[in-house]
Amino acid sequence: MLQAIGLTKDYGDLRALDTLDLTVEAGEIFCLLGANGAGKTTTLNLFLNFIQPCAGEARVDGIEVAKQPTDAKKALAYLPEQVMLYPKLTGFENLTYFLELSGLRLPESERNALFDQVGLDQAASRRRLETYSKGMRQKVALAIALGKKAKALLLDEPTSGLDPRASKTFSDLMTNLRDQGMALLMATHDLFRAREMSDRIGVMRSGKLVGCYQTADLTTAELESLYLQHMSEA
Numbered sequence: 001m002l003q004a005i006g007l008t009k010d011y012g013d014l015r016a017l018d019t020l021d022l023t024v025e026a027g028e029i030f031c032l033l034g035a036n037g038a039g040k041t042t043t044l045n046l047f048l049n050f051i052q053p054c055a056g057e058a059r060v061d062g063i064e065v066a067k068q069p070t071d072a073k074k075a076l077a078y079l080p081e082q083v084m085l086y087p088k089l090t091g092f093e094n095l096t097y098f099l100e101l102s103g104l105r106l107p108e109s110e111r112n113a114l115f116d117q118v119g120l121d122q123a124a125s126r127r128r129l130e131t132y133s134k135g136m137r138q139k140v141a142l143a144i145a146l147g148k149k150a151k152a153l154l155l156d157e158p159t160s161g162l163d164p165r166a167s168k169t170f171s172d173l174m175t176n177l178r179d180q181g182m183a184l185l186m187a188t189h190d191l192f193r194a195r196e197m198s199d200r201i202g203v204m205r206s207g208k209l210v211g212c213y214q215t216a217d218l219t220t221a222e223l224e225s226l227y228l229q230h231m232s233e234a
C-alpha cells in the first residue's frame with residue numbers, strides 16, 4: 001500500500017533520506033525509529049507530497065505521489081504531532097467540515113458512528129475543540145481519516161505528550177485500524193508502544209534504514225538493545 005523505492009532527499013549537501021526502500025502492506029503497522037534528524041519526518045513528508053524527492057519514488061496504492069499527488073492524497077490520512085483543527089468549532093463540526101472538503105456529505109448518524117468507532121462520546125464531540133486533550137483531538141483526526149475511507153495512515157510522533165492511559169487507548173485504536181486493513185506508517189521515539197502495536201520496526205540513522213525487524217520476534221529490552229547498538233555504529 002505504501003512503497004518507497006530508492007527514495008532520496010537532499011537539502012544542499014545534506015542527504016536527509018538516502019535511497020530508502022520500504023513497503024508497508026495493507027493491514028500492517030510499520031514503526032520508524034531513529035534519533036532526531038534521522039530522516040523519519042522527511043520520509044512521511046515525501047509520501048504526503050509536502051516535499052519533492054531528489055531521486056526515487058514514493059507510491060501510495062500504486063500511485064506515484066510526485067506525479068499524481070491529488071490521487072495519492074485521496075488514499076492517505078495524516079496525523080501530525082500537533083493535530084491542526086479549528087479550535088472554535090466542535091469536534092463534530094470539524095469532522096463535518098473536513099469531510100466536506102474531501103467532497104463527502106455523510107448523514108449525521110454516520111458521522112456519529114465515526115466518533116463511536118474512535119471512542120469519542122457524543123457529548124464530547126459537541127464541545128469546542130479548544131477544550132479537548134491531545135488524545136481527543138487525535139480521535140477527531142482519526143474519525144476524519146475513517147470517514148474518508150483512507151487506505152493508509154501516516155503518523156508523526158503520535159504518542160508524545162499522551163498520558164499512559166491515553167497512549168494505551170491510542171495503541172488499541174491503531175491495531176483496530178490495522179485489523180480493518182489500513183496500512184500505518186508511524187515515526188516515533190516511543191520504543192515501548194512501537195513494540196506493542198507494530199508488526200515491523202525499522203531503525204533509521206543519518207537518512208538510512210539501518211535495520212528492519214519483525215516485532216513479534218523481539219522483547220522491548222531486545223528492541224532497546226538493538227536500537228542503541230544501531231545508534232552507536234559510526
Ligand SMILES: Nc1ncnc2c1ncn2[C@@H]1O[C@H](COP(=O)(O)OP(=O)(O)OP(=O)(O)O)[C@@H](O)[C@H]1O
Nearest residue numbers: 011014016034035036037038039040041042043187
Ligand atoms: N527544510 C529543511 N531544510 C534543510 N534541512 C532539513 C529540512 N528539513 C529537514 N532537514 C534535515 O534533514 C534531516 C532529517 O530530518 P527529519 O526531520 O526527517 O528527521 P527526524 O528523524 O524526523 O527527526 P525528529 O525525530 O527530530 O523528528 C535533519 O538533518 C534535518 O535537519
